[in-house]
Amino acid sequence: xSDGGERAERPFALxxxxxxxxxxxxxxxxxxxGAACEHVDDRSIVYRVGxxxxxWRAVLNRALSAIRRLEVSRWCAATDTPVLxxxxxxxxxxxxxxxxxxxxxxxxxxxxxxxxxxxAGGGRAVAEVGYPAVVKSVNGSxxxxxxxxxxxxxxxxxxxxxxxxxxxxxxxxxxxxxxPGRDLRVLVVGGRAVAAVVREADHWVRNTARGAxxxxxxxxxxxxxxxxxxxxxxGGGVLGVDLLEDAAGDLRVxxxxxxxxxxxxxDAHPDLPVADLIVDHLLDAxxxxxx
Amino acid sequence: xxxxxxxxxxVSVPDDVMAAEIVVCGECSSELEVVAVTPTVLALAPEVxxxxxx
Numbered sequence: 001x002s003d004g005g006e007r008a009e010r011p012f013a014l015x016x017x018x019x020x021x022x023x024x025x026x027x028x029x030x031x032x033x034g035a036a037c038e039h040v041d042d043r044s045i046v047y048r049v050g051x052x053x054x055x056w057r058a059v060l061n062r063a064l065s066a067i068r069r070l071e072v073s074r075w076c077a078a079t080d081t082p083v084l085x086x087x088x089x090x091x092x093x094x095x096x097x098x099x100x101x102x103x104x105x106x107x108x109x110x111x112x113x114x115x116x117x118x119x120a121g122g123g124r125a126v127a128e129v130g131y132p133a134v135v136k137s138v139n140g141s142x143x144x145x146x147x148x149x150x151x152x153x154x155x156x157x158x159x160x161x162x163x164x165x166x167x168x169x170x171x172x173x174x175x176x177x178x179x180p181g182r183d184l185r186v187l188v189v190g191g192r193a194v195a196a197v198v199r200e201a202d203h204w205v206r207n208t209a210r211g212a213x214x215x216x217x218x219x220x221x222x223x224x225x226x227x228x229x230x231x232x233x234x235g236g237g238v239l240g241v242d243l244l245e246d247a248a249g250d251l252r253v254x255x256x257x258x259x260x261x262x263x264x265x266x267d268a269h270p271d272l273p274v275a276d277l278i279v280d281h282l283l284d285a286x287x288x289x290x291x
Numbered sequence: 292x293x294x295x296x297x298x299x300x301x302v303s304v305p306d307d308v309m310a311a312e313i314v315v316c317g318e319c320s321s322e323l324e325v326v327a328v329t330p331t332v333l334a335l336a337p338e339v340x341x342x343x344x345x
Contacts (some may be wrong), residue, residue, distance in 0.1 A: 066344050
């Protein structure tokens with residue numbers, strides 16, 4: 001890095017649309033390390049291509065919008081500004097098709113997945129994975145736009161509605177075999193699995209954003225290794241790997257979250273300094289980039 | 292106290308509030324975004340968009 005000395009004088013940036021409990025925890029972790037960090041609302045960013053680089057030493061990118069999130073990291077990459085997560089990782093994690101392809105390529109077990117490139121093919125995709133199936137939005141999160149489909153009539157109804165949606169992304173058919181089991185999340189920071197939770201809810205959708213309860217789960221070697229392999233498959237960084245554990249104990253990876261929310265995991269593991277681990281990883285990456 | 296932009300009710304805002312935090316109006320239950328501090332300015336929080344999430 002040619003301007004490493006100058007860059008070392010700059011503050012870190014926490015790019016965030018919302019300052020939630022996680023961002024508060026991260027700001028506190030920066031403060032504990034004596035590292036100046038400013039909040040940057042991703043909606044406020046305007047930059048000239050070929051103009052000055054971002055005025056920050058490194059960036060922790062937690063924009064809520066997947067589109068803006070990718071653009072923040074793309075700008076950082078183009079200007080050699082260290083950023084978590086990278087544009088490569090976000091482009092993979094924020095598209096379920098890309099995630100599935102990357103996990104499969106890495107030999108990571110997932111539920112049987114069939115993709116239709118138009119809503120008209122959605123019924124065929126569901127029939128191929130078999131009933132019951134789950135139809136997901138390719139860019140969905142927080143448990144939104146999920147449908148469990150039990151028969152061809154339900155599949156036809158779901159995809160008839162999707163065909164009418166204005167967003168071309170919603171016309172894509174991403175379908176997975178519905179499998180019963182326990183819903184686990186493992187936090188991976190810099191290639192190392194650090195903690196796991198099990199998420200429980202009365203509903204089959206078990207996102208904490210929809211009220212699921214997260215409790216501590218043992219991070220055994222098999223679970224840790226699979227989470228770490230999944231994280232590596234999507235490009236690495238700070239990641240939330242969601243897995244399903246069936247009654248036999250077999251694990252399948254459902255998705256990998258590139259802008260992971262960790263308040264549930266932090267509550268479940270009160271002795272684990274989650275925010276500090278994330279900030280330390282950014283500081284390490286920054287030191288490595290400057291050397 | 293800050294005034295709710297939706298119902299003009301009084302909204303209690305913590306002393307250490309930061310821009311981009313969300314507060315809820317106790318009178319009308321609107322979700323409000325802190326768009327500025329010192330002085331605190333509140334606006335109706337935008338709806339969750341299609342690509343928002345983790």
